[in-house]
Amino acid sequence: MSISYRYTVTERFLRYVQIDTQSDPFSTTFPSTEKQKDLARLLVSELQEMGLEDAYMDDYGYVMATIPSNRDQDLPVICLCAHMDTAPDYSGTGVKPVVHTAYDGRDIILPDDPAQVISVSNHPYLREKIGDDIITASGKTLLGADDKAGVAIIMDLANRLVGDPGIPHGTIRLLFTPDEEVGRGVDKLDLAKLGADFGYTLDAGEAGSIESENFSADGMTIEFHGVAAHPGAAKGKMVNALKLLGAFLEKLPKDHLSPETTDDRAGFVHPVHCSGNSEKATVQFILRDFDTARLGEYAYMLQLLADEVTNAFPGSRSAYHVKEQYRNMRTVLDQHPRLVELAEEAIRRVGLPVRKLPIRGGTDGARLSFMGLPCPNLFTGEMALHSPQEYVSVQDMQKSVDMLVELVQLWTIL
Known part of the structure; x- marks a missing residue:
């Protein structure tokens, strides 16, 4: 200097x-x-x-x-x-x-x-x-x-x-x-x-x-809609959205595609926030990968898992929203x-x-x-x-x- x-x-x-x-x-x-x-x-x-x-x-x-x-x-x-x-x-x-x-x-x-x-x-x-x-x-x-x-x-x-x-x-x-x-x-x-x-x-x-x-990054929100009913008269009527959400989270990959199981250039899907009640429950994800095209694959995989859950609970439905974050x-x-x-x-x-x-x-x-x-x-x-x-x-x-x-x-x- x-x-x-x-x-x-x-x-x-x-x-x-x-x-x-x-x-x-x-x-x-x-x-x-x-x-x-x-x-x-x-x-x-x-x-x-x-x-x-x-x-x-x-x-x-x-x-x-x-x-x-x-x-x-x-x-x-x-x-x-x-x-x-x-x-x-x-x-x-x-x-x-x-x-x-x-x-x-x-x-x-x-x-x-x-x-x-x-x-x-x-x-x-x-x-x-x-x-x-x-x-x-x-x-x-x-x-x-x-x-x-x-x-x-x-x-x-x-x-x-x-x-x-x-x-x-x-x-x-x-x-x-x-x-x-x-x-x-x-x-x-x-x-x-x-x-x-x-x-x-x-x-x-x-x-x-x-x-x-x-990483390229997207945010994804998945909503589970159940069927509300008074718990004292809910038999055959209620579909609890919180249980839908729990079943969905249980289906996420256990040994890959998560922050705790990946490093270097491997991407992941990561649930970061959940909220809701028996009528509606929501989970927010971040999707990450160095290959931008894979973000769409991750979103599609999560949609399929959500559909599997709602198909198992007649009367329920799910909705999805993906937002671009950065590239x-x-x-x-x-x-x-x-x-x-x-x-x-x-x-x-x-x-x-x-x-x-x-x-x-x-x-x-x-x-x-x-x-x-x-x-x-x-x-x-x-x-x-x-x-x-x-x-x-x-x-x-x-x-x-x-x-x-x-x-x-x-x-x-x-």
Whole structure:
């Protein structure tokens, strides 16, 4: 680097994770929780203090800012994006981050709940982090590294570039989104207002990883309609929809096509929520596969299973609804190979091996890619996501900042 730099990523991260930004999949507002704007307002204030005068939060909670180009060239505008919300899966209220300095390779026992043990056997990546400073939650909440590590990394990069005009770069647009964890992160985003040509999300895990393909995803709702009757006079009349639902769930595959039985590139169908009464019962599924065509096969399989159940209960019926959620961004990114190639080179320049990994999930980048902003996903160090055992390495976050410094410079070499 052209000047000595003191990283700010750790202090920013520790500050951000203590702000509760948990999103809510059942909310009908956008953002789904107003408390996400608490972090958004803080980010705007910090960006303005850096000198990025156009930093602002819009009505939907999106935060945008510009780092102006310091080159005379006509260069692509690059967007760096991270999401502010944390997952609904586990509490994000009252996060107490704990820094484990110079990690010694042993299992990490979380202080507020000793039953929560981040074991090396369950988290083998920790073997690579001996000597690093590891940040965890205290045991009662998730940490929020997903994706406040990404937020802190981008904020530190902005601080670095503003403070050192000797680092060449084109125009960089910063974007922080709400509601990524509930699949709505870019629903209200105005791409024209963002004004970028290409993007990178900072929301991947292991140091050196770059993700340019992800699950394609649909949501599916299946309704079972029974026949209501007073239970005191129900003989020969009542068909209980809850029992239909139970029979249907029992028919789901036991040894394949589920999250708990698949890894790598294998897809799944996953019931995530049930509700109802004796007259009507509903189950919501997520369908996932890297091959988009298989989602239709999964939906058809579930329809057939539902039909088997209703056929066994005369008088009952079922209904189905499938909604597209997101698609495999590889379809788009294969058309822009330089976007990934430059990121890989930036990773190598900071001394890390490139880890090309498929995402068994989705990111804002997948949605953005199909909206017209090709957007692979880069590492932050966040690990064990959506759980009280979530952790991140300080040194991984710092390496990510270094990688972005290299990346923005590479984009000036056309």
